[in-house]
Amino acid sequence: MKEATLKQIAETLGISITTVSKALKNYPDVSKKTKKAVFDLANSLQYTPNSFAVNLRTKESKTIGLIIPEVVHHFFSNVVNGIIAEAEKNGYLVIILQSNESIELEKKQVELLLNKRVDGIILSLSNESNDDDHIKEIIRRKIPFVQFDKISKLIPSSKVIINDQKAAFEAVEHLIAKGCKKIAHIRGPENPQNAIDRFLGYKKALEKNNIPFNSKLVYTCVNVTFEEGIAFAKQIMADHPDVDGLFAITDLVAVGVLAFFNDNNIKVPDQVKVIGFSNWFMSQVISPKLSTVEQPSFEMGYQAFYLLLEEINANKELREFKPKIIELNTSVIERESTSL
């Protein structure tokens, strides 16, 4: 049994396709009688408009694309959650692609989405991303576009971000307030803006509090993993046995640090205090519970979608759209890993 079409309905009812189309869309200029006949038949045939044809006619697919580094991260899966929840409410479907932190893949995926002619794109840059050509292409084609979390500052698009520098500053000041004098930082890779900003926040907090900055106390992740957390914790304690505070780029790494400390009888928070970033679920269930920075992930997704929707609608109505930047608040969450 084939899918029902307007044509079919029109033929069996002995009227024109146009009338059927209008009837189904409840146009005022169709008689009640025909409308009823059309509705009834459409129902019994389980008619649904062929979305391929609608797409072609209306030049929109009610589908948006989302590119993230990895779904399997608590932060990103929460963002995804926020985006698809809101998208669905507004009649949009979401295609998700993962860059796996690779710029090559990211470029390919942007191309895929562009070719697919999605109505808009939401993206968080991969760690490797250091060139913008693919992003510029999105802008050039005037596809509605929103960046979040890991963004390229230079690209003129809407953005949903946190103030990474400020958030990191507060995290490190929290350590200082708890009495730390020699604070190490496990930072993220070179490229991503947020790794840079968090590092700068770390540095500023030290300066402001008259603690000399020592580049030897900064360790740089490549893959930002649990395993790197373990490895750096080991190295830090070997290089600087008198470290008494540690700020990690993200909770996953901080949890690795705690794992090493636990296994090697290094007392947290007594000997070393540790703070992470992002408030992953696991940070509240490990022992000692990890202090961290709350970063509103679901809301980030939610806001990103609405910015995109605004731009989509503006475009449709040929209105000018000025990119907006939304900065969400963060806050330090104190748990056992920094409590006295």
Add this chain to the structure above:
Amino acid sequence: MKEATLKQIAETLGISITTVSKALKNYPDVSKKTKKAVFDLANSLQYTPNSFAVNLRTKESKTIGLIIPEVVHHFFSNVVNGIIAEAEKNGYLVIILQSNESIELEKKQVELLLNKRVDGIILSLSNESNDDDHIKEIIRRKIPFVQFDKISKLIPSSKVIINDQKAAFEAVEHLIAKGCKKIAHIRGPENPQNAIDRFLGYKKALEKNNIPFNSKLVYTCVNVTFEEGIAFAKQIMADHPDVDGLFAITDLVAVGVLAFFNDNNIKVPDQVKVIGFSNWFMSQVISPKLSTVEQPSFEMGYQAFYLLLEEINANKELREFKPKIIELNTSVIERESTSL
């Protein structure tokens, strides 16, 4: 600047649309010269076929739909990972929808995907799902369809599953082997097949080992959360202070149990041994490290996609397709929560 079309290329080159189309698809019956001309112009115009038109013509969208209860679960996000990775390799994009464990939403989403005319659907049932009408509709429309993890046994479709009963059986036998005599079970909700099967596995393991089954030792989750883990742990210790083993439907709940035990000075594994299910990442970083059942999530997604692809291709070639059921292996992972 508008998107380039075949028509444009044809006009500026003074040839027919047909020839351009053929040239771009490298048909043998186009002269090298015209081909080159077409390719060059297409490139400089950055021509890409309008996917809306292609969809309409070919009646396929190279897009599949995926409905899962929640992305924000380690297990599901891994499955998602497996699916989109393989889909992309095969030229398919993936639309993801979340049922939030609600049958209402799930039905709506099936409808959305059907209307969208995706080329196939992969689904894991919500916990609430106890009726099949929407699923039957997928079958009736002959849309390629694969179920995984939480499935409806009665629906004749391809499936990727584990043997939940056997896996649970082994988990409980592991507890028994470690000396447990009085084992409680925190089970999942009534409906989902996997909750039922795990419960049956628990029961069988007891029977096989001559431990009388006591329904009072079985507690039933509603939402399957960390918080329920805490609450049930408390209640179990109040109801049966002499419990010495506990099998939880999933790691999230088991971690809640551990949290309660840690906070109330109940020694794990000395006083009570605990085993979870699914091997969430967090289970290896908490303390004590949680014993659990490894469930291959990435591979589940991977296999689910390939089963779907097989069916899609069979349909295209009008071949008969017989649904396949793939059962993946599980294994008990022993960690501190059950070690002596």
Add this chain to the structure above:
DNA sequence: TTGTAGGCGTTATCAG
């Protein structure tokens, strides 16, 4: 109130 005609951009068939 209803219908005609044209077009969205591509692909497939068939004739030249």
Add this chain to the structure above:
DNA sequence: CTGATAACGCCTACAA
């Protein structure tokens, strides 16, 4: 080797 023509299913001026 090339092209005219129709069709996919829907929408929308414009006529009648």
